[in-house]
Amino acid sequence: MSALSLLDALPWLVAVWLFAVGLYGIATSRHCVHLVGCLTVCQSATYVLLLGIGYVRGAGPPVFYDHPPGTPAVDPVVQALVLTDIVVGAAVSALLLALAIQVQKRRGTLDPQALRPLRPPPSSLE
Amino acid sequence: MTPRQRLVLLGLAALVLMPAVMRIALALPAFGAPEAELGQAMNALVPGLRHVTNMVAAVNFDLRGIDTLGEEGMLLCAVTGTTVLLRGARGESGRERAGHLPGRPVTPRADATVLVCRIAATLTLLFGLSVALHGMTTPGGGFQGGVIVASGLLLLYLGEGYEGWRALIPPPVLAVLEGGGAVLFVLCAGLPLLAGHPALQNLLPLGEPKDLYSGGLMVVVNAAVALSVTGSFGLLLVEFLEETREPADDPVPEDTLPEDPLPDEAER
Amino acid sequence: MTGLVAALLLLTALSGLLVVLARDPRRQVFALSGNGLVLGLLFLALQAPDVALSEIAVGTAITPLLFLATLAAIAMDRAKR
Numbered sequence: 394m395s396a397l398s399l400l401d402a403l404p405w406l407v408a409v410w411l412f413a414v415g416l417y418g419i420a421t422s423r424h425c426v427h428l429v430g431c432l433t434v435c436q437s438a439t440y441v442l443l444l445g446i447g448y449v450r451g452a453g454p455p456v457f458y459d460h461p462p463g464t465p466a467v468d469p470v471v472q473a474l475v476l477t478d479i480v481v482g483a484a485v486s487a488l489l490l491a492l493a494i495q496v497q498k499r500r501g502t503l504d505p506q507a508l509r510p511l512r513p514p515p516s517s518l519e
Numbered sequence: 520m521t522p523r524q525r526l527v528l529l530g531l532a533a534l535v536l537m538p539a540v541m542r543i544a545l546a547l548p549a550f551g552a553p554e555a556e557l558g559q560a561m562n563a564l565v566p567g568l569r570h571v572t573n574m575v576a577a578v579n580f581d582l583r584g585i586d587t588l589g590e591e592g593m594l595l596c597a598v599t600g601t602t603v604l605l606r607g608a609r610g611e612s613g614r615e616r617a618g619h620l621p622g623r624p625v626t627p628r629a630d631a632t633v634l635v636c637r638i639a640a641t642l643t644l645l646f647g648l649s650v651a652l653h654g655m656t657t658p659g660g661g662f663q664g665g666v667i668v669a670s671g672l673l674l675l676y677l678g679e680g681y682e683g684w685r686a687l688i689p690p691p692v693l694a695v696l697e698g699g700g701a702v703l704f705v706l707c708a709g710l711p712l713l714a715g716h717p718a719l720q721n722l723l724p725l726g727e728p729k730d731l732y733s734g735g736l737m738v739v740v741n742a743a744v745a746l747s748v749t750g751s752f753g754l755l756l757v758e759f760l761e762e763t764r765e766p767a768d769d770p771v772p773e774d775t776l777p778e779d780p781l782p783d784e785a786e787r
Numbered sequence: 788m789t790g791l792v793a794a795l796l797l798l799t800a801l802s803g804l805l806v807v808l809a810r811d812p813r814r815q816v817f818a819l820s821g822n823g824l825v826l827g828l829l830f831l832a833l834q835a836p837d838v839a840l841s842e843i844a845v846g847t848a849i850t851p852l853l854f855l856a857t858l859a860a861i862a863m864d865r866a867k868r
């Protein structure tokens with residue numbers, strides 16, 4: 394019973410794993426661009442969780458072009474959520490990457506450890 | 520905080536949260552046997568109510584259309600922010616030459632690459648258009664069509680190189696596509712309000728199922744999203760690739776110059 | 788649960804781990820692209836063709852290119868310094 398329930402929970406465990414691994418990457422990252430990559434792994438955890446929740450065993454996709462309406466189909470609501478999230482998430486990653494480029498141009502480093510907040514850039518200190 | 524302290528903190532947090540997370544994961548409904556009724560109700564009712572066959576598009580553009588309007592706003596904000604950040608620090612001059620790292624060999628592009636990229640880019644752009652247009656009937660729609668068109672633009676970049684690519688793609692057109700799509704979406708949501716109906720009320724004739732025109736207002740919303748996503752991702756690609764062009768003697772806007780010129784800038 | 792979905796889920800977990808462990812950002816771009824492809828296939832197996840289409844276009848082509856362009860811009864800035 395325990396093994397079976399573990400198998401039934403595999404998608405949730407994978408989602409937890411992806412989120413935890415992404416968080417570990419963010420906490421230990423030494424490069425801002427690497428950090429953004431880890432953030433996308435965290436995002437992919439939500440995709441796996443949502444699509445896993447909507448999946449119905451033995452059902453088809455929620456598109457009734459070839460199958461008549463009424464054939465078993467998976468949940469379309471979570472798919473719509475994930476669909477928009479992927480596109481918007483990519484745009485947000487682009488925003489973070491643009492910030493990383495600006496950090497490099499102003500500070501000359503991308504190591505989060507070396508960045509100190511609220512101080513004029515070292516080039517203007519002289 | 521040193522990296523070591525951060526790691527210890529993360530480990531402690533994981534240790535505290537893990538039992539709760541495991542309990543929730545094992546208490547969720549078993550994979551493949553969901554308990555949510557909303558999606559199944561939509562699958563049963565929407566084909567009759569809205570005359571569309573793609574339920575995901577129906578959820579996105581009609582049943583939860585306001586949600587998508589919010590996402591559209593987020594997309595617009597993210598892309599505008601990226602453009603302002605990159606363009607503001609770079610200046611508007613359009614140098615046509617790609618940048619080059621000292622010491623990196625330049626391999627000329629093979630004719631075969633150019634040919635294959637031209638063919639594949641044409642096919643990808645057409646495929647993206649088709650996916651966007653058939654959103655109501657088969658898997659696809661504005662979001663997917665828009666990103667496929669953008670990846671077709673990437674193939675053009677691969678084949679033509681930076682200079683040729685920049686000559687082909689005008690950023691103002693992309694910006695107009697992006698903003699115009701968003702305005703069209705807002706109009707679709709707002710005009711029914713003016714007529715005294717709920718926002719995004721589907722007032723247009725619904726059309727026949729499995730037809731290119733089916734779903735009434737959803738077709739217009741789909742087109743708005745397709746324009747907006749194409750414009751957004753095209754603009755993102757242009758702005759990021761402009762960062763890789765040759766940087767020399769680019770006029771930097773006045774207010775971003777530091778008080779004292781950088782030492783290496785003074786000697787150049 | 789079908790074996791295909793289980794195998795793809797495990798592959799997703801593995802490719803996510805690889806993205807995090809690839810410490811050099813230039814290598815991470817390719818891990819990220821592979822992760823996008825695996826996610827797209829998983830979504831296809833989970834009967835979500837709409838989502839798979841957008842994930843394959845975004846995850847394997849557009850996001851990695853934005854990362855590569857960022858790395859190129861950073862490398863050029865470093866060469867200038």
